[in-house]
Amino acid sequence: MARTGTVAGGGRGARGSAAAPPAAVPADDVELTQLQRLELYYWMRLTRSLEERLVNLYRQTKVVGGLFRSLGQEADAVGSAYALERSDVLSPLIRNLGSMLVKGATPVEILKQYMAKGDSPTRGRELNIHFGDTARGFIGQISPLGDMVPVMAGVTLSFKMRRDPRVGLVYVGDGATSTGAFHEGINFAAVQRCPLVVVVENNGYAYSTPTRKQTLAAQFIDKAIGYGIAAEQADGNDVIATYAATRRAVDRARRGDGVTLVELITYRRKGHAEHDNQSYVPAGEIDRWERENDPITRYLARLRSEGVTDDALAAIDARVAREIDEATDLAEQSGVPEALDALVGVYADPPSERPLWYRAGQGGVVDQHERPEGWGTYDAAARGAD
Amino acid sequence: MARTGTVAGGGRGARGSAAAPPAAVPADDVELTQLQRLELYYWMRLTRSLEERLVNLYRQTKVVGGLFRSLGQEADAVGSAYALERSDVLSPLIRNLGSMLVKGATPVEILKQYMAKGDSPTRGRELNIHFGDTARGFIGQISPLGDMVPVMAGVTLSFKMRRDPRVGLVYVGDGATSTGAFHEGINFAAVQRCPLVVVVENNGYAYSTPTRKQTLAAQFIDKAIGYGIAAEQADGNDVIATYAATRRAVDRARRGDGVTLVELITYRRKGHAEHDNQSYVPAGEIDRWERENDPITRYLARLRSEGVTDDALAAIDARVAREIDEATDLAEQSGVPEALDALVGVYADPPSERPLWYRAGQGGVVDQHERPEGWGTYDAAARGAD
Amino acid sequence: MAEITYLEAIREALFEEMERDADVFCLGEDIGAYGGAFKVTEGLMAKYGESRVIDTPISEIAIVGAAAGAAHMGMRPVVEMQFIDFIANAYDMLTNYVATARYRAFLPCPMVVRGPSGGYVRGGPFHSQNPEAGFVHTPGLKVVYPSTAADAKGLLKAAIRDEDCVLFFEHKYLYRRIKGEMPAGDHVVPIGKARVARDGRDLSIITYAATVYKALEAAQQLEREDGLSVEVLDLRSLAPLDDDAIDATVRKTNRVLIVHEDTRTGGLAGEITARINERCFEWLDAPVLRVTAHDVPLPYAPSLEDFVLPQTADIVLAARRLAAY
Amino acid sequence: MAEITYLEAIREALFEEMERDADVFCLGEDIGAYGGAFKVTEGLMAKYGESRVIDTPISEIAIVGAAAGAAHMGMRPVVEMQFIDFIANAYDMLTNYVATARYRAFLPCPMVVRGPSGGYVRGGPFHSQNPEAGFVHTPGLKVVYPSTAADAKGLLKAAIRDEDCVLFFEHKYLYRRIKGEMPAGDHVVPIGKARVARDGRDLSIITYAATVYKALEAAQQLEREDGLSVEVLDLRSLAPLDDDAIDATVRKTNRVLIVHEDTRTGGLAGEITARINERCFEWLDAPVLRVTAHDVPLPYAPSLEDFVLPQTADIVLAARRLAAY
Ligand SMILES: Cc1ncc(C[n+]2csc(CCOP(=O)(O)OP(=O)(O)O)c2C)c(N)n1
Ligand SMILES: Cc1ncc(C[n+]2csc(CCOP(=O)(O)OP(=O)(O)O)c2C)c(N)n1
Ligand SMILES: [Mg+2]
Numbered sequence A, B: 001m002a003r004t005g006t007v008a009g010g011g012r013g014a015r016g017s018a019a020a021p022p023a024a025v026p027a028d029d030v031e032l033t034q035l036q037r038l039e040l041y042y043w044m045r046l047t048r049s050l051e052e053r054l055v056n057l058y059r060q061t062k063v064v065g066g067l068f069r070s071l072g073q074e075a076d077a078v079g080s081a082y083a084l085e086r087s088d089v090l091s092p093l094i095r096n097l098g099s100m101l102v103k104g105a106t107p108v109e110i111l112k113q114y115m116a117k118g119d120s121p122t123r124g125r126e127l128n129i130h131f132g133d134t135a136r137g138f139i140g141q142i143s144p145l146g147d148m149v150p151v152m153a154g155v156t157l158s159f160k161m162r163r164d165p166r167v168g169l170v171y172v173g174d175g176a177t178s179t180g181a182f183h184e185g186i187n188f189a190a191v192q193r194c195p196l197v198v199v200v201e202n203n204g205y206a207y208s209t210p211t212r213k214q215t216l217a218a219q220f221i222d223k224a225i226g227y228g229i230a231a232e233q234a235d236g237n238d239v240i241a242t243y244a245a246t247r248r249a250v251d252r253a254r255r256g257d258g259v260t261l262v263e264l265i266t267y268r269r270k271g272h273a274e275h276d277n278q279s280y281v282p283a284g285e286i287d288r289w290e291r292e293n294d295p296i297t298r299y300l301a302r303l304r305s306e307g308v309t310d311d312a313l314a315a316i317d318a319r320v321a322r323e324i325d326e327a328t329d330l331a332e333q334s335g336v337p338e339a340l341d342a343l344v345g346v347y348a349d350p351p352s353e354r355p356l357w358y359r360a361g362q363g364g365v366v367d368q369h370e371r372p373e374g375w376g377t378y379d380a381a382a383r384g385a386d
Numbered sequence C, D: 001m002a003e004i005t006y007l008e009a010i011r012e013a014l015f016e017e018m019e020r021d022a023d024v025f026c027l028g029e030d031i032g033a034y035g036g037a038f039k040v041t042e043g044l045m046a047k048y049g050e051s052r053v054i055d056t057p058i059s060e061i062a063i064v065g066a067a068a069g070a071a072h073m074g075m076r077p078v079v080e081m082q083f084i085d086f087i088a089n090a091y092d093m094l095t096n097y098v099a100t101a102r103y104r105a106f107l108p109c110p111m112v113v114r115g116p117s118g119g120y121v122r123g124g125p126f127h128s129q130n131p132e133a134g135f136v137h138t139p140g141l142k143v144v145y146p147s148t149a150a151d152a153k154g155l156l157k158a159a160i161r162d163e164d165c166v167l168f169f170e171h172k173y174l175y176r177r178i179k180g181e182m183p184a185g186d187h188v189v190p191i192g193k194a195r196v197a198r199d200g201r202d203l204s205i206i207t208y209a210a211t212v213y214k215a216l217e218a219a220q221q222l223e224r225e226d227g228l229s230v231e232v233l234d235l236r237s238l239a240p241l242d243d244d245a246i247d248a249t250v251r252k253t254n255r256v257l258i259v260h261e262d263t264r265t266g267g268l269a270g271e272i273t274a275r276i277n278e279r280c281f282e283w284l285d286a287p288v289l290r291v292t293a294h295d296v297p298l299p300y301a302p303s304l305e306d307f308v309l310p311q312t313a314d315i316v317l318a319a320r321r322l323a324a325y
């Protein structure tokens, strides 16, 4: 369902998506080897299992802060990221654990981040999967939604200026399309013809807000024409279709043909974060998506129909389980950050701030009683949003 | 060329507009009495003549700060504002002098504003035509572009909440469509189904920046579908067509059918402000628009073809000249603001700030030599933007 | 009378004001059916309907701008920022549009922007901010930041009734930790008046929001261990500041410690120090000292956050130095 | 050597830095063919082409965000705000994204945001602002605000070479009024160092930007009429502040007047007063006083603007009171 500067007719409406799962559509034909097809399964399974492990750790109060799930969205995250080359740069969101894994983030890093360990990728400075590594080609998000679109416009502008054939990909949620930053960033990138792919993950909700309260547009690809850019729309729960649509956009960007808006239609089966009881979701909606449109179940059926054996799949599952166990053991061994590290690296120069005078010579002056009781579990609502 | 939720085919491209004036298209048929048609001429003529008077005053250094022209855009301003009822609310921009006059602003107010008089509508606090009056239904803009779109979303939201059948109209330039505020405001109004008309005045330039560096969209109405709203496009140099398109949008809003994006295609024949020498404009472009597509010349031809006599038109011209002369005399008599008025009315409570201690009891402590030499004429560039 | 939490007090104010005045309405992200990220607005939509409790798109510029437009027309909008940190997105709209409306255009703009603020909750750099300094700096805005449940209710009611825009910061650490009895009747606390949270003779701690409790803890410890009598002034209103109350405590104790959770450089302590200097220099027996956060973004891990933010032990140390001066 | 204006000095720095380092590029509204609203970037596009001198859409969020993204990738973007007032639109991007990039993500973000600032030019409330306080308050940003042509050039070169984001405020009143000789060679002025603009013994005026000249005028008048020897310290760098230079002048004269063009409440004078209090209390023979703008939006009419902004006569009065204390 590619669209380049024209309106795609009869696209699956954004508003429709929350109400009823899209019927299984035949995925676009793409050339992926059997090995690659199994790799896609591996990443999706790893994503889901790792999040399940995080739920356990969360219940054990080993996670500091909130926990965010991408249950039911693994295909959209994995399939889109898989369309990038190693040297390309991706900017993930809170529900793009799968994308980060594809780009080289490791389970142990994820676990350490969630547990706020001293040797986690951000040394305990930032939450959950808010981290990046330019060497591996992913850039950590910040919480204010939409801000990564302008930033990725600049990342890809630098590629264009240096005639470096790299591509950038940035995710925004259906909710984040309402921000000024999204608009300014995508328009800037369009006019500058940056090699950028903007993926709108339409999962039906922004926190508790359904898409129809976010926009009146029938579908998010309808925004593309207003920016004079190309659009692609795909069933985000079909990993191959997602891959194919994103790949077309990536190729277009690499060819120098500018920005594409990719809409991936999916569904957020868990609440905004673990504490959210989803009371605002119409009865039966979640069940229906789980039953009829789970991206892993769907992909398994497809793989089997293509002749992949149960043994081959079981081997992947076993590998995933082993990797997560190992990562958990490793992550649990790490210590908490050194208090004084809090003062390091606000600037390149000076390399560190000085402790305030009443802290001089003290690692930590905090009395036990001053810690919020039971942080990590205390106040579910205090962990309301990412 | 109305469009409601679908894309209008073959619209005159935004980018095309700067390159070549649109050929005269037959204006939509609208019911306007002869009196109303003459009124439209009066407002356009008043706008142009008043600005010409301001140029004289500017050259006499009686204008404080910059001077902004709407030469060649009088039809777009007047025709669109004329589509509103008296109780409707309008938010003008720097090139909407004509709209403000239609809504009841008077020449003497405009002149006093530009001369920073103490009894000007803002008592010398704000520049040029940055003023409003809710009683007459217009709200003063601020300089940061785009901000009035959210504000007018709120104004019209209040109409909806109170079931008050009033409509709001807000202008944005082609340049201002790139702001986050425009995007957030129009989307908010769309979702809330506010009775709001958003008029994009596509005059080919934002300061020195041509529209093709502002957006890749082929035309601004292409943005409407991305907001799920209706669109209208009109030749902004045809006052009747402008009126008709805006009127359809106003009627739609009043019926409860939500937001319309109206694109008026026109051309900015003068620089951004009086100091701008337009060196960036391709040779011949301005001349061509002046020669072939002056809104007043075009309208005069139409009126004559409809049988309006030269005498009737001359009477209007004379009335305009007289009113401007009278207004100028009046405005020149007013004094400058009292220094201490600077401290009044930041808050309702307290009603006034106190002078700082070293100013106690002093009206003004400013030595003559401290005034920037020749303010009002000194630094053309210092008056770069509105 | 039963005690209610700081959070419930805010909710009560919203209910009472919406009941009292049909022009009061609420808008923000997820405040309706969901009741807000912290459930402050829970029940409001059920009672007052979707048209007076509006779930908005994720558009802080538009939310604040629309509130201003509605306020011009006589409405009394109450905006919720899901976290006060996102007020940064509306900085232009608040400081350029809203704050100047009355002055430059004689447009009334009675509106409230409220939201969960502050740290000590492992929220990390974007869910723990105290952005008051940037707004106290803006003529045309009022800013309040209550520390008690009763003040939370009374100040919110005053804010909603104020003729100008009031930023109402709610400390999320206090939401469910702090309780208080509500005074009977229509309980309104005037904006611009500080509160003496503890009487004392030897030294004054000037503070607001969550650190009021750290100051009170420190005061108890200093009384117990050092025999010092410490006064604690809870500012409550940050713009306007209550100069008279500040003067009174300085002239009484002659030693002042200012405590705030915000970072040090450019935080409110500077402004207060300048005012004390100008108004009470001769009453000072010691320099005005400050206990504040360190000048870094607020990190997430408990050990880091605890180190960066001011703690009771810091206040005790600083107070001892002041007392010994 | 010939003198050049403050504005030309800025332009010279841009040319020299673009020549020196191919990673330096400029972006902003109307900076290319038009050369910018004040013509600061005139000639730059002709020399370095459209890909290194980029005319952008009217999108301050995107301009700043894109600069950050390019900076992460090793570029050295220099952003122009057409007027610094519009930096308010990028407040979130600057304070939340850019300022925290190194700390939270170890992402280098070497970039400059520069633009015409300040009043005394009849620019009205949205073309006259001095927004430094909101950014000095943000850990992770550096802020400079030169008053001389040589400092304008040297500090801009330092800002472009800095490994972090530097906000470079240019005072538009000084653009064409102030001239100076440029030191020979690669003239770089380190960030973080104040400049003694005038030596004195009896009292210190600490200031920056346009009011440096008002302070110097006042100092002359005070010498002439009162026989007072007034030192003037031009801060130049607002974040970081040069504490050593502040300490030195305070300990030398024991009387301090802080002058800034920004509004009073929450302006930088508060922070400086607090630091002097903490570091030099015993050296003070009088309270630290301030001369600032009044706490109102800046009005447009000359009589109003002149009243609101600090003037030489104010400084003279305040200095006399200090001297007599
Ligand atoms: C500018 C801004 N406003 C508000 C928030 C609070 N917030 C965090 S996530 C969220 C919902 C996001 O929805 P969507 O963009 O659809 O992403 P999803 O969670 O569905 O993947 C909100 C409102 C924020 N992070 N940033
Ligand atoms: C947010 C913001 N950025 C920059 C400016 C400076 N500025 C004033 S007018 C202008 C150009 C406006 O162009 P357009 O919107 O097309 O309106 P026109 O002048 O053509 O009517 C610019 C860049 C501003 N006022 N606000
Ligand atoms: Mg979503």
Ligand SMILES: [Mg+2]
Pocket (backbone or CB within 6 Å): B173, B174, B175, B201, B202, B203, B204, B205, B206, B207
């Ligand atoms: Mg324009």
